[in-house]
Amino acid sequence: MSALLIAVPLLIAFLFVPLKNKIKYILPFVALFSLILILKLPIEQVNFLGGWKAPFGITLVLDNSSYYSLIVVNIIFFLLSLIPQIIEKDLSLIFLILMASINGLILTGDLFNSFVFLEITSVAAYILSSSKRNYYGAFKYLILGSIAGAFYLLGTLYSYIGTGSLNLADISKNINSEFLAVVPILIFIGLAVETKIFPLAGWVPDVYASGSALTPAILATGVTFSMMYLFGRIFITVFHGEFLNVVYIFGLITVVVAELSALKQDNLLRALSFSSIAQAGLFLSVISMNSYESLTAGYFHLLNDITAKFVLFIIAASIGKSFIKNKTTGIAFSIASFSLIGFPLFAGFRSKLLILKTAFLNQNYILPIILLFATIIEIAYVLRWNIKLWYPDNILPQEKEETQKLSWNVNLILLIVALVIIVIGFYPDIYLKIAQNIASGLTNYRAYVTNVLGGM
Amino acid sequence: MRRFLSALIVLGLIMFFISTLPLIPEFGKASLSKVSRAFIDKDVNGNGGNVQYGVSKDLENGAANVVTSIVVDYRSFDTLGEVTVLFTSALGVGIILSGYKRKKFGREPNFILRVSVGILLPLILLFGAYVFIHGHLTPGGGFPGGTIIAAGILLLYLSNEEFDLSKTVKFVEGISGSLYVIVGLLGLAVSGVFLINFLPTGVVGNLFSSGIVPIIYILIGFKVGAELSGIVAELHREG
Amino acid sequence: MVYYISFILIGIGIYGFLTQKNLFKHLISLTIIDTAINIFIISLGYISGEEAPIYSKYTPIANFVDPLPQALVLTAIVIGVGILALGVSLLIKVYEKYGTLDVEEIVAKEGK
Numbered sequence: 090m091s092a093l094l095i096a097v098p099l100l101i102a103f104l105f106v107p108l109k110n111k112i113k114y115i116l117p118f119v120a121l122f123s124l125i126l127i128l129k130l131p132i133e134q135v136n137f138l139g140g141w142k143a144p145f146g147i148t149l150v151l152d153n154s155s156y157y158s159l160i161v162v163n164i165i166f167f168l169l170s171l172i173p174q175i176i177e178k179d180l181s182l183i184f185l186i187l188m189a190s191i192n193g194l195i196l197t198g199d200l201f202n203s204f205v206f207l208e209i210t211s212v213a214a215y216i217l218s219s220s221k222r223n224y225y226g227a228f229k230y231l232i233l234g235s236i237a238g239a240f241y242l243l244g245t246l247y248s249y250i251g252t253g254s255l256n257l258a259d260i261s262k263n264i265n266s267e268f269l270a271v272v273p274i275l276i277f278i279g280l281a282v283e284t285k286i287f288p289l290a291g292w293v294p295d296v297y298a299s300g301s302a303l304t305p306a307i308l309a310t311g312v313t314f315s316m317m318y319l320f321g322r323i324f325i326t327v328f329h330g331e332f333l334n335v336v337y338i339f340g341l342i343t344v345v346v347a348e349l350s351a352l353k354q355d356n357l358l359r360a361l362s363f364s365s366i367a368q369a370g371l372f373l374s375v376i377s378m379n380s381y382e383s384l385t386a387g388y389f390h391l392l393n394d395i396t397a398k399f400v401l402f403i404i405a406a407s408i409g410k411s412f413i414k415n416k417t418t419g420i421a422f423s424i425a426s427f428s429l430i431g432f433p434l435f436a437g438f439r440s441k442l443l444i445l446k447t448a449f450l451n452q453n454y455i456l457p458i459i460l461l462f463a464t465i466i467e468i469a470y471v472l473r474w475n476i477k478l479w480y481p482d483n484i485l486p487q488e489k490e491e492t493q494k495l496s497w498n499v500n501l502i503l504l505i506v507a508l509v510i511i512v513i514g515f516y517p518d519i520y521l522k523i524a525q526n527i528a529s530g531l532t533n534y535r536a537y538v539t540n541v542l543g544g545m
Numbered sequence: 546m547r548r549f550l551s552a553l554i555v556l557g558l559i560m561f562f563i564s565t566l567p568l569i570p571e572f573g574k575a576s577l578s579k580v581s582r583a584f585i586d587k588d589v590n591g592n593g594g595n596v597q598y599g600v601s602k603d604l605e606n607g608a609a610n611v612v613t614s615i616v617v618d619y620r621s622f623d624t625l626g627e628v629t630v631l632f633t634s635a636l637g638v639g640i641i642l643s644g645y646k647r648k649k650f651g652r653e654p655n656f657i658l659r660v661s662v663g664i665l666l667p668l669i670l671l672f673g674a675y676v677f678i679h680g681h682l683t684p685g686g687g688f689p690g691g692t693i694i695a696a697g698i699l700l701l702y703l704s705n706e707e708f709d710l711s712k713t714v715k716f717v718e719g720i721s722g723s724l725y726v727i728v729g730l731l732g733l734a735v736s737g738v739f740l741i742n743f744l745p746t747g748v749v750g751n752l753f754s755s756g757i758v759p760i761i762y763i764l765i766g767f768k769v770g771a772e773l774s775g776i777v778a779e780l781h782r783e784g
Numbered sequence: 785m786v787y788y789i790s791f792i793l794i795g796i797g798i799y800g801f802l803t804q805k806n807l808f809k810h811l812i813s814l815t816i817i818d819t820a821i822n823i824f825i826i827s828l829g830y831i832s833g834e835e836a837p838i839y840s841k842y843t844p845i846a847n848f849v850d851p852l853p854q855a856l857v858l859t860a861i862v863i864g865v866g867i868l869a870l871g872v873s874l875l876i877k878v879y880e881k882y883g884t885l886d887v888e889e890i891v892a893k894e895g896k
Contacts, residue, residue, distance in 0.1 A: 092729075094740035099629060102724040138622050139732075140741045145580055147622045179640045186633055193626070201856060205626035206699035208863050212630055215870060216637035224641075224877040225890055231799065231874065232810050235867050239817050242860055246825050246853070253578030271565050532697060551802035555795045562791040572785050573832035581829075581850045585837065598839045611837035615855040627859045634866035638873045671888065673879045684838065688862055749839055769862075780876075 091136050091149050091196055094123055094159070096188040102182050103196040112181045116170035119185065122164045124194070132156045135198070135541050143542045144254040148198040150541060154530025156522045158195045158318045161392065163188075165311045165399070168506070172499050175403065177220055187307065191315045198541055200245050201255045208238055210312060211283070218296040218305045226295030233282050233292055241279025246273045258541035261327045261534055270521065273332035276323060283316045285369040287343040297362035302406035305358070309365050310401055317372060317391055318527070325379065326534045333377035340377065341459050343370025348466040350378060357405045357478075359396070360470060364429065367463060368394045374456055375444055381449045384528035385521070390435045390440035392520045393428060393513065400425040400506050407495055417500050421507040422477055428510045430467045435521070436513035506539040584619060585611055598750045607746035607755035608681035615756045621740045624761075625725065628702070628768060632722060635772040642779045654704050662704040669697035677766030681755050687762040691769025698774040702781050715776045721768040728757055728764075786827040793820030807878065807885045811871045818864040822857050829853035 098119055136149040151159075166188050169175075174222040176184060178449045190209035197203050211234045219227035245255065251268035252260050264272070281289045297305040324333060344367045351363035368390075375387035404422045408415060441460065448456045513520050530537075552557050570576065577585070598609060616624050676683075677690025698710065732741040747754035762764040793816055800813030801855050829850030835841065837848035 092733070096726050096730060096739065099625070100730075102722055103632070103719050103722035103726065106715050124809060136739075139618065139740055140736070140738045141619055145583055146619055179636075179643075182636060182641075183633070186629060190626075190629070201620075201859075202623055202626065205623050205630070205859060205863070208867075209626055209629050209633060212633045212866060212870065215874075216633070216640060219637075219641055219874060219877075222877075224874050224881060224883065225688065225894065228807065228871065228874045231867065231871050232814055234869075235799070235814050235864075236801065236817060238863075239821050243824070244857070247565070247568070248827060249578075249852070250828060254580050267568055271568065274561075397864055548803050551799055554802065558798060559791050559795045562794070566787060569787065569828065572827060573830055573846060575831055575850055576831055577831075577850055578852070584851060585846055585848050598843070609839040611839070611851045612854050612858070615851055616858055623855075623859055625875045626864050630863050630866045633872045637870050639832055641870075641873045641877055658798075680840075684836070686858075688858065704803065765788050780869075780872065 090126070090149055091130060091134065092138060093126060094192040094196065095189045097122065098185045098192075098215050102185040102189070105182065109179055109182060109198075112185070113173045113176055116173070116176075116181060117167065120163060120167035120188070122430045123188070124160070124167060127156070127159050127163060130156070133540060144259045146540055147202050147416070148256065148258075149196040150198040150257075150537070150539065151196065152530045152537060153528040153533075154318070154322070155195050156530075157526045159192065161212060161523065162191055162195065162311050162315055165307075165314075165395070168399070168502055169303075169306060172403075172502055174499060175306065175407070177303065180217065180220065180303060183213050183216050184303075184307075187312070188234065191311055194319055199255055200248060200257055200260065200323075203246055203323075204238070204241055205285075207241065207279075207319075210315075211235070211238060213395070214308055214312060216485070217301075217308065217333060218299065220301040220304060221299045223295070223299035223301075226292065230292040232297050233289060235277050237282040237289065241273050244272050244275030244279055247275065252522050256541070257322070257327050258538045261329070262538050262542070264328070269328060269331045273324065273328050277332065280316065280320055281339075283312070284320055284344070284373065285313075285338050285366045286373065287346060289510045290343065290347075290366045290369075294359045294362045297365065297402070298356060298358035300358070300406060302403050302472075305362065305365075305402040305406065306399060309362075309398045313365070313369065314391065314395055315387075317369075320373075320495045321376060321384070321388075321527075321531045325376075325384070325531045326537055327536065330379040332377055337374050337377040340370040340372075340374030341455065343367065344374070344459055344463050348463045352466055352470050354470075357474060358402070360474065361401055361405055363374060364467070365394075365398060369443075371460070371463070374459075375447070378447065378451050380447070380451065381528050381532055382450060383522045384531060385441065386443040386447045388445060388524035388527045389517070389520055390437075392524060393436045393440045393507075393510075396506060396510055396513075397425040397428045400503050401429070403499070403503065407499070415495055415500075419479060419494055421500075421503040422478070424507040424510055426471045426475060428514070430471050431464055434511075434514050436510045436517070439514060439517045459465065488499060584615055588613070602748045604746055604749065606742065606758075607749050608756075608758050609713075609750050610681050610683065610686075612684075613681045613686055613758060613762070614755070617681075617761050618742055618755075621729075621761070625729070625763070628722065628725065628765060631769065631772050635718070635775050637771060638779050642782070658704045662700050666697050669700070669740070670694060673697065673766070673770070674731050675764055678759065679752070680749065680762040680766075681758045682752070687765030688769055690762075690766040691771075692773060694766070694770035695777060696772030698770070699777045699781075702778065709778075710774060711778055714771045714778065717767055717771040718775065721764045721771070725761060725764050725768070728761060732757075786823065788826035790820045790827070793817075795825075805887050807875060807887060807890075808872045811868065811875065814871070815864070815868060818860070822860055822864075825857050825860070 134151040138147045190206050193206040215227055215231045218230055248260050252263040285293055347363045347367035351360045354360040372387050372391050376384050400421050428437040431437040431441040445457050550610045587606055606614045672689045676685040677687045680686030701747035729740040732743050733739045733741045742756040744756035746756045797813040797817035801810055831849050834849050835843050836846045837851040882893055
């Protein structure tokens with residue numbers, strides 16, 4: 090039954106090829122169908138596709154972590170499908186395919202199958218990033234992403250040689266230490282482009298800052314979350330935490346470099362995209378401490394970050410230079426940006442506090458220092474952008490007339506998400522529960538192997 | 546300076562790969578893993594064994610071509626994903642290159658080209674159809690067969706200026722893709738598992754054998770042929 | 785040995801991507817890397833003296849090479865073709881927008 094999460098959006102995408110323009114209005118129903126289907130599925134279920142059992146065929150695995158990740162990602166898709174103004178013509182089919190492929194990435198229990206879904210997601214992302222005539226940025230992203238995909242494929246093959254199968258549970262059971270020196274490096278290079286780590290994150294500003302509203306709204310939230318889930322699944326459940334000390338160092342370097350670059354930007358979209366790179370680096374450093382508490386803190390922070398970025402990117406791409414005609418939108422922007430820096434009373438404060446707590450628990454003092462440094466820089470540019478947008482000093486009168494008011498459904502959705510940020514600041518339990526479930530599903534690899542292979 | 550640094554990085558990478566050579570079996574001395582052994586003997590479900598060409602009947606998967614049985618039956622979900630990648634890139638080419646006018650050559654295509662296309666085209670299409678219909682008996686299958694058909698259509702585009710297939714191509718592409726997913730959903734409805742092989746599998750080596758495998762390969766052949774023809778048409782139209 | 789050839793080809797592809805200035809050569813380097821990896825994967829399954837994995841009247845005993853890497857390469861080749869088609873169409877539009885395919889000139893025009 091969980092295969093329907095992937096099959097139904099694909100079927101609708103294939104059927105509606107001749108009717109590309111009418112499909113925008115069906116999107117909310119497809120997203121709603123996926124959400125209802127997830128709520129009816131049991132939390133733990135292994136689905137053998139084609140009827141072939143575990144190491145021979147492909148399996149779709151639902152456990153604590155994938156169930157809650159599916160809920161998060163499909164809610165993001167549902168919210169985006171309710172604001173069809175930002176979906177340009179012809180891109181709704183790509184939206185459906187992205188929905189199917191991200192569900193597939195989260196559900197899959199097979200390494201080569203994850204490569205195929207990774208490539209589907211990447212191709213859809215290349216097409217999305219070429220909107221608003223941003224062809225050069227999309228081309229750079231294409232070359233980097235495809236070379237990374239080739240390295241991921243190499244890592245898959247090396248693990249096949251080492252363990253004789255491609256199933257994640259089987260690899261987790263059988264991999265030995267000689268191969269654990271090689272395979273994580275290749276898969277890390279493979280995922281480094283999508284998870285925005287320092288040397289290979291050069292594509293992010295050109296792609297996220299193209300001026301289109303749909304591209305960063307889906308790439309910085311849904312796609313990023315599923316890639317971070319895949320990273321956690323592979324490195325923690327399958328590789329038992331190998332290689333994570335190198336990831337830690339790269340994550341810290343990413344935070345420092347990205348925050349310093351964000352400070353220098355004049356363009357709001359580019360500043361936000363550097364902030365996304367920095368948050369991704371922070372997340373990777375936090376989860377590389379490889380304990381239940383650090384995974385919870387990392388995923389909680391990631392959830393807060395994608396909620397804030399959802400609001401910020403849509404506003405930044407749709408609005409001109411000031412909030413004069415759009416007061417409610419401006420309030421949503423300020424709420425989301427204060428959550429980003431971790432202002433008390435907002436959601437980001439809770440997650441940064443949790444990160445500091447787990448870092449001190451592990452007697453790790455470098456991470457809090459870098460976190461503090463990053464927060465100070467964030468405060469600097471977030472306050473500067475808020476002042477610049479609320480009190481524009483040198484705006485010409487005709488520009489004041491031109492900025493159009495955002496339509497009511499966009500404002501409504503943005504306000505709802507901003508209110509969620511405030512609620513999480515007071516009662517963090519909803520996000521915390523999601524993060525705890527993800528963490529427990531990822532660290533409990535014995536249960537994962539037993540579920541899939543049916544008894545060790 | 547830049548070339549020197551790049552050469553250093555590349556050298557480091559090659560050294561890294563060479564250092565992994567002790568882990569790989571020597572060339573020509575690989576050993577079949579448990580999974581591959583089960584695929585060859587067709588006993589994933591534990592009741593197979595000695596498979597004989599033309600004799601064994603009603604096995605769990607009756608395709609004579611073992612690679613086809615892996616691609617379309619045991620790991621059919623990967624093939625669905627691959628078909629989606631091709632579909633998405635054909636869509637992408639259409640979206641990115643939209644809005645071009647058709648380019649006229651300005652001179653008549655060559656007489657030799659026109660006559661020989663008239664002779665060669667049926668042969669090419671027939672050969673392509675043969676490759677994807679017999680995908681479970683001989684090497685090849687849906688993907689090479691579809692490419693051969695697209696090559697034939699490219700010849701048609703080159704030799705005739707008034708030729709325009711785009712509406713038919715989109716139609717064929719959409720229908721064959723949805724039929725693939727519908728066959729999988731039929732498996733879900735009939736036996737409770739997505740993409741299960743629910744037709745009888747017959748004798749190994751006959752044309753009508755191995756359940757849904759030839760049906761899916763024919764659908765893939767049409768889909769790949771339509772997609773590659775669509776890409777060729779878009780790139781050809783550039784003006 | 786085949787393994788050395790494919791490693792050197794991967795090196796050539798990455799060197800091309802890092803040093804060349806023409807964008808089309810980046811695309812060709814990508815194709816070289818894809819081809820090298822496909823060669824590497826197939827050669828991993830080769831057992832010398834054995835037949836292609838197809839049952840026929842010429843192979844009464846089933847001595848086959850490993851069929852699984854061949855199935856994986858089928859998928860990888862098709863994915864490579866799809867990405868190549870997308871890359872070429874992007875290059876057509878880049879040339880139309882900037883008038884050149886040289887990286888340094890494009891960055892200069894972007895910066896203005």
